[in-house]
Amino acid sequence: MGELRKTKIDLLEILWRAGKPINVRDIAKKANLKMRSVNMHLINMRRSGHVSSVGSGLYIITDLGKKALGFPEIDVEKARKILSPVPQEKAFKFYKGINEPLEVSSSSLKDFLEKIKEVDVKSIEFHASRGDFELWIHFLGDVELAKRLRIIRELNLSGEELRDEIYSALKSRYEYLEKTSAGTASTN
Template sequence: MQMSLSPNKLEILEALLLHDKPVKPMQVSKEMGKEFPSVMMHILGLTKMGYATPAEKGYYIITKEGKKFLGIPEVSRDVARTLLVGKLHEQAFHFYLDIGKPLDIKAYNLQTFNSQLKRVQLESVDFHMKRGDFEAWFRGIGDIELAKKTAVLKRLTLDGENLRKKLQIITVNRCIALAKIAGYTVVTK
């Protein structure tokens, strides 16, 4: 039987999802604009429920159970490979500046998405984030976890270069996680 969470606990669990590495509760508190004692109390509650776990002294991370609670399925090796390097031509992401203003920049998988994200105009990133296009595309190609992270990111109401950087971080981290699942060698700088 799945437990229910208060809106605050759910919001904090989603904030932990954005971090692919252990994070200090104080950082979560700052990012969310919530009081530290409240955030810490909810993280401890999530830990007791098995949805978060202490990774090292003072740091916490979401667990597989926490991801499962958020509706995020585990990804198979084949799906991970398709998301990373598959040629998803029929499902390509087409970047626009605005409605009716295509940029002739496309992404066919998560790796090409990440490289295109670096070069596309900031107005395009803002346009697609506000509309929920990134989230919809990630969900459409089968990456529920990245779709969920993007939805959480959207609620932070970032824009411009701050939005692009945060989206790049979650996309790169997701590519690294998928590469490990796919059995690829991962080299990080």
């Protein structure tokens, strides 16, 4: 398989950012391309296995498409490693601000997901603005989720809207990793 051209990489990036099935019209709008051109690229990428059609005019990125974007493949072992607890000294420690610890920490992705629902929103704003969440998730080994959290950070959200976006990204990824670690995830 040869390298994908920039346009196809851009289309894969749009599909990945969407995080859900997206129609040709929306893809074309986001890519600033004509629908006919996008349709031809999608047909070719479907044939090559980079995207999958999941309904009338809806497309999602496949694992092969994610690999083309530079994300490492997540197999059973990798998923289990990401989900495994880390020692307490490497746990994520929540702060409300500089020198303002909350005495709350998370040592696994599952625990982190639960803490995001409960922790003071000021702590979420503090850590998100500094990129702390994505750094810790990257440390756990999940490059893709770390990038998704970076994108959320760049949206400059605040308050409960920020919490909801982060929680949604974490929950979706956690569920995928759980299925993968059990050997039951679909490979798109």
